[in-house]
Structure formats: C-alpha cells, structure tokens
Amino acid sequence: MEAEKKAISLLSKLRNELQTDKPIIPLVEKFVDTDIWNQYLEYQQSLLNESDGKPRWFHSPWLFVECYMYRRIHEAIIQSPPIDDFDVFKESKDQNFFESQESIIALCTHLQQLLRAVEDLEENQLKNEFFKLLQISLWGNKCDLSLSGGESSSQKTNVINSLEDLKPFILVDDTEHLWTLLSNCKKTREKASVVRVDIVLDNSGFELVTDLILANFLLSSKLATEIHFYGKTIPWFVSDTTVHDFNWLIEQVKHSNHKWVSTCGADWESLIKTGRWVYHDHIFWTLPHEYCAMSQVAPDLYTELQKAHLILFKGDLNYRKLTGDRKWEFSVPFHQALNGFHPAPLCSIRTLKAEIQVGLQPGQGEQLMASEPDWLTAGKYGVFQYDGPL
Ligand SMILES: O=P(O)(O)OC[C@@]1(O)O[C@H](CO)[C@@H](O)[C@@H]1O
Numbered sequence: 001m002e003a004e005k006k007a008i009s010l011l012s013k014l015r016n017e018l019q020t021d022k023p024i025i026p027l028v029e030k031f032v033d034t035d036i037w038n039q040y041l042e043y044q045q046s047l048l049n050e051s052d053g054k055p056r057w058f059h060s061p062w063l064f065v066e067c068y069m070y071r072r073i074h075e076a077i078i079q080s081p082p083i084d085d086f087d088v089f090k091e092s093k094d095q096n097f098f099e100s101q102e103s104i105i106a107l108c109t110h111l112q113q114l115l116r117a118v119e120d121l122e123e124n125q126l127k128n129e130f131f132k133l134l135q136i137s138l139w140g141n142k143c144d145l146s147l148s149g150g151e152s153s154s155q156k157t158n159v160i161n162s163l164e165d166l167k168p169f170i171l172v173d174d175t176e177h178l179w180t181l182l183s184n185c186k187k188t189r190e191k192a193s194v195v196r197v198d199i200v201l202d203n204s205g206f207e208l209v210t211d212l213i214l215a216n217f218l219l220s221s222k223l224a225t226e227i228h229f230y231g232k233t234i235p236w237f238v239s240d241t242t243v244h245d246f247n248w249l250i251e252q253v254k255h256s257n258h259k260w261v262s263t264c265g266a267d268w269e270s271l272i273k274t275g276r277w278v279y280h281d282h283i284f285w286t287l288p289h290e291y292c293a294m295s296q297v298a299p300d301l302y303t304e305l306q307k308a309h310l311i312l313f314k315g316d317l318n319y320r321k322l323t324g325d326r327k328w329e330f331s332v333p334f335h336q337a338l339n340g341f342h343p344a345p346l347c348s349i350r351t352l353k354a355e356i357q358v359g360l361q362p363g364q365g366e367q368l369m370a371s372e373p374d375w376l377t378a379g380k381y382g383v384f385q386y387d388g389p390l
C-alpha cells in the first residue's frame, strides 16, 4: 500500500508538471538508460536560445516529450519497490487480446488451413497469400491503445473479409518489392543458408497475433528461414509489446480451447525453442532518438539489424522515428526522410495516426487534406513503404 501511494503521488506530480507546462527535468532514478536520457535532455536544451530558458512540455518536440512522459511513468514505478516491475498498461493490453478472440480464431484457422496446402500452391497463389497476410498485419496496427487513451480498440470482426474493401485506403503499396526480394532469396539461396526477416514489433494483443501469423507463414512458405523480433524493454505507448506480453500472448494462444488457435500457440512455442524465432530486447527502442542516430547511439543494435535480409517496422511510432518526426513535404522520397538510416532493406507497415507522411505522389497529400482533414491521424489509411535495392 505504501509503495502504491508513492507511485500514485509521483504520477500526480508528473501530471501536474505536464498540465502546467513546467520545465522538463532530468531523470533521477538509476536505470540502464538514465544517463543517455539526461544527455538527450541537455542536447534538447542546447537547441534553445539563451532567452528561451529550459525545454518545456508544450514547447518541445512532440516525439521527445511523448517518449519522456512514458519514461517518467516508468520512473514513478521503479522508484516504488516492491511494485517496481509493475506494468501499468498490462490490464488494457490483455483486455485487447481477450476482446479480439473472434478475429484471432478466424486468423489462426485461416493460417492452419493455408499451411496444410502451402507446399502445393502455385507461385502466384503463394504471392496472393503473402499479400493478404501483410495486409492483415497492416490493419492490425489500427488497434493501438495510446490513440484511444487506453480505451478499448480491439478487433471484433473478421478482418480477412474486409481486405478488398480496405485496399483503396492503402496510400503507398510497395508489397511487390517485398515479394520480389524474398522470392529471389528463396530461389537463389544455397542449402543451409539463412534468409532472415526482422520484425520491429509494435502493439501487443490483436496486432501481435497478426505479426506472428505473418512470421509463421514466412517460415512455412520458405520465404524466410529465421525471424527476429524486437520488443520494448519497458511499458511503452500503452499497448507496445514487452517480452512479458510476447510470452504471455503465446502462452494464452497455446492454451486456447479452439483447436486451430492452440495449434498455432504450440507451433510458435516450438519455433522459439528451436531458435527459428528469436526475440531481442534493446533499450534503444525506448529512447527518444530518431533512427538515423542508431548507428551512433546503439551501434550493436545497428549491426544486428544489418544481418537481416528485410526489416519490417510495424506501426506509427516507428514511422515517426524512421522519418525523424519532421514536417516533411508529402512528396519527399522515403529514402531521403530516412536520413542515412539504411541497415538493410526495410519496409514500414503503418496506419496513419500522426501528422507525418512522405513518399506520396505530387498533389496526393494536398488532395486528401482538402477532402478529409483528419486523414493523417484517424488510422483509416495505411502504407507499405519500402526502402532498399529494387
Ligand atoms: O505506434 P502505434 O502504436 O501505431 O501508434 C502510437 C500512437 O497512437 O501514439 C501516438 C499518439 O499519442 C502517435 O505516435 C501514434 O498515433
């Protein structure tokens, strides 16, 4: 009770600082990333003129203060033992999973039926199935909880039936490049050589299921031989996946009463045990830095990503960090916005929830702006945006 009281009082202090636009203060509790955060705060300070004083909540870059808020929430928890490993968002993440049961059953059934036929599929059929599962993973990204303030945003209907209707909302579709890349790897790879796809995960619950289904298909179709996943080290942007969420969800799927769902869970567990699925933790994903800083700030992570044949970045926050969350013109090429971040061929799979989008046709963004003022933030549109050799 004492620990809870302490955490609550630290959290209300944080809320007050935020609501009254107080200066951004250094972190105090020692943790693996405390020094890096405090250095970053100094860097933000150095960007200001003398007369501007300290960085403040309402006047600093949104990406920075938003990440800082989640890091401060974590600080309030780690300062309050014995509840210092409590995940304040766990309940809503789990709820999202339970509320999406019907869609999860539909997806797992679809996957298991597909896997039974996968060896006999013609090239074109395999390609179509690949595109379908990519689209499911894209629309799975509608289900984050930070946009809805933690309110329910689960998937209640069977998304497979909606894919055709949703196609017009894909503003950039580079999935052909992904197919060309992976099917060439499959054709040209030597026996025993590795084709590695890395997935930088976003939200737990329904979205994570869609990503695992895609990852399972990539292995079964031999489009890849290894999948590496990256999650968050601390609770992040409400719904983001931590290692506990990852393991919890696979355990839940395995113990489902539904035959095809539990088959998926058992298969996923054995993929992890046999090392064909690998989960990585790295503190960089919960720092405020944009990804073009990765090679300096986290060279080990950059080197790890360089081993991939393809990296999939899920979700909106990853997109903001890929592009530095700048006010780019809509038609600026994605490659340019990445600002030198090219560890391996990569693709952002993201529904639009923040006011940033690059790589559109000239006039496309302006047209959308005129007809649908909230097109950038409503999560209605999506992109598959690829950067790499063509
Ligand atoms: O990365 P995700 O889960 O797709 O989205 C995270 C998000 O909802 O959180 C922020 C809103 O507070 C925005 O960056 C973004 O829209």
Ligand SMILES: [Mn+2]
Residues within 6 Å of the ligand: 144, 146, 202, 203, 237, 239, 240, 315, 317
């Ligand atoms: Mn998220």
